[in-house]
Amino acid sequence: MEKSEAIGDEMWPGRAPDPRERADTPAPLPDPTGKKRKQQVTPGEEPRIPQPLEDKGPRHKRVKPVLSSGPPPKGTPLQRLSQSIQRSMSFRPESSRLFGLSRRGSGMGPGPSGPSRRPRGGSCRLWTETFQRPAPEPLCDREVRRQEVIFELTTGEQQLVKDLTLVKKNYYEPMQTLAILSETELQQIFGTLDDLIPLHQDLLSQLQRARQEDGTVSEAGRILLGWLPGLRAYSSYCCNQVAAKVLLDHKKRARPVGNFLRLCQESNFSRRLDLWNFLDLPRSRLVKYPLLLRELLRHTAAEHPDWAPLQEAMTLSQDIVGTINRKTGEAECGYYRQRLVYPDEAQRAPGISRSRLLHCHGELRNNKGQRLHVFLFEEALVVTRLVTHEEQTGFQVYRQPLPLDQLILDDLPDGEARLRTSIRGAFAPGGERAKNAFRVRFREPALGQAHTLQADDAFNKQQWLSCIRQAVDGRPGRAPASPPGPEAADCSLAPLARLSLGSRRAPSPMDVS
Template identity: 40%
Template sequence: MAQKELKNTPMVSSPSMPDLSSSTLSDFKTPQPPKRRFARFRKLRRSKKETIDPSSDKAETMSLCSISSISSVKSESKRRFKFKNPIHKMTSLASMAFNSPPVRALKRTVSFLDGEAVTPSSKRSNVKIYRSPEVKYRPRQKKSWLETVENSENFDRKEIKRQEAIYELQTTEEALRDDLKIVLDCMYHPLEKILLTREEHETLFSNVATLLPIHDDLISKLELLRNNDGTVDNPGEVVLEWSPQLRALIRYCSNLAKAKELYDNKKQGDPGFSDFLNRCRLSSFSHRLEMWDFLDAPRSILMKYPLLLTQIKDLTSKEHPDMYYLETSLICINEIIRDIDKETGEARCANIKERLYYCYDDETKDCPAVRESSTILFSGILKNMKNRKFEVYLFDKAFVISRPATRSEALRLQVSKEPIPVDKMFVEDLEDGEIRLGGSLRNTLTRESAKFVFRVLHRKRDCLDSFSFQARDEHDKKAWLSALRSAIPSSSKDMPESLV
């Protein structure tokens, strides 16, 4: 009966309904009033018996009608009804849409985010996700010598301490060897091809590649000396024979000043180099250490050799045949360290002199006292009474006050005051509270007194230039006073009474 009424009902065009002139009425369901239509649609949604082929024409027309019905019902009963089932469960139009060729291509493109290759027809090269270098090194030895032997009760207390010192010498060499392998495999060779020019690579790494065979040689020789019970009898003879090879560190250590300057500049100004350093630090092989810690390891371990050899010598009896070799090797290594200190000081002095930029006089491009200097006796950061920081360098023949400045895209040291020759310099210690701080409104109002202050005087023809500096703490102040007084010649330490 209802179907007959529907057939006799004339069709009324509505803007919300699709154009049905080209189809028959039997292919569509006439929309009911809002309540009834919604109930009818919900009943149809819940029915699981009827299955429609998505590829059939009836499925397409049914889907269009359903979407139209949903939009009309939602607009008319937005405040009264709420959908309980999500629309994404509809299998008519959704299944056709998600199986279409454009969507499949989109899926393949999105899969690029998971590290998969792009479509085969693409000519792009595969983008590789960064992975930390797979460097397999054995963990560093943290055992004592007693843990490596079985019958420890056969040795007296003094011999155990002696063997522990010899074992520490060997494990120190093994740790340095591992650090050098990390430098070569993960830093030296990768940066040889990227991020650094040939000159920068030479400045940063110098002759680090030649150091690994040197320390491997000592480790292998100490291993050959080890007896079946785990003891080593005569390490002094091996160390004496090996110690001249340490002269290769003279070139390496004297280059560290330039290497550190380049390292800091590249770390701050080159994003690619900074990212490389960060990735190295976060990798498992680095033990959370910075790259500079590995580059500075040969110098720091060099300073441990006299301590280790002295400890072995003190635990060795005077009648022992190895005593002569231990004493001779100590003399040889200390001589090498003195040569390294001298070369390093001269190289650092030359590097600082190159960075100085004189601006206190337009006609002056250099200072004779600074030019004739060969070493830097002391350096550090000091403040004046206006709370401004200065980088101060005490050369062997001049006292230089400078501030960092950028000139021609390079970090220079701007010298705005004339350098003071040490033979015309006087030093005066000031008590705490003798000078008031300035430079800010707070210090001016409170009249806060300065602590850890000393004064440097420059004697000229008929006057004195005075410079007051504030050290970081009492220890820093004493270090500065000691260095300044030792640099002044004995004939110039007394200030003339006419200038007091």
């Protein structure tokens, strides 16, 4: 800037400064000492007297822009979200809950989800965006939608194969090489995941071979009908997920495993997702097949040669998923039954050992503010305290379990129950009042004590009330546990059984099985 002014003065001596130039010229920097600089005059030279400003018209001299001497503004960093599994496994409303349910306000399947963040990668383009070749005969809207479903099925298989291969190459094999986990622990955590990769590669290759030059697939029903029986291999994988999640969470506390998983999550290949997000992918994919087939059948005309095979394939997929769901529920129920600790043998209620289904389980608080873990088994409600013995998590039974044929449920309005959480509250007039509370008690009070339980919010309270009512009222020959209130959720045990274990996010106050 200073060089430009010197050149201008030499070319036009005695020229008055242009007002535009004056505006574009930065003012001299202030002295660091705070004193005003004096104009320096060379000996023998008269001080320069400012001349009146004149408009000399437009000039073409380029002037450098004035730069701010202050630091650039700081940008707000974006937060990257990642899910812990929780989720447990969860279905969407239409999907079915698989493997031990956890009711977390979201369904099974990608949800996911939820915050749930599900691993995604690759392109999300539609079939119409991928294959834009003009066809000799334009397709009708229904056929376009049918091709979109087939394309979604194909790309989903492609992404699943990619992610399962990633888990094998970037997690299983390095952990095996580094020997940070034993072979038994690796088999417990990863299960039969290695057997699922060729299964989905087979379906992907068949669908790709069936694709014609214009991108259309004329018939997919027979392909699916021949491939779906292989999904029965999912039974062992899904039944193992409850124990796998518990072991993985335990091993992450060890420095070698924790550091390895942290470095993997910070790497680009993991898309900032936790290992459990990838291990839960097969389960969430499994419950999608009945939904995709139902959608594909909806866009297939009854006279289409693919309609009958698709109808048969949809029925088969529902039967397979239902069977796996039942076996997984039994495996989850057995897993938690084995981890119950009985301080008194009288607490071993026969209904607990007879139960083959775990309706729901999760954390609640009593009127003393103590956190309790509550299990609603098929024939008994059990209130427990979390304990640790020899680095293994267990659940110590608290008071006497309530058989469902003796259980009475009371929905407590906000403020009706009194809390005894502090000395201050005990001496305050009326004491502290509880919100989102309910009471479970024996039909015959002499058999055991009642429990006043408090949920974290109104939504989770309604989940518990609905699940308990349906578990009690669904027993043959049983009168309702309590009159269903107007705000009671309208859901049945069938949809609840389609929910799943939470493992993709942080634990929620309630897990419905």
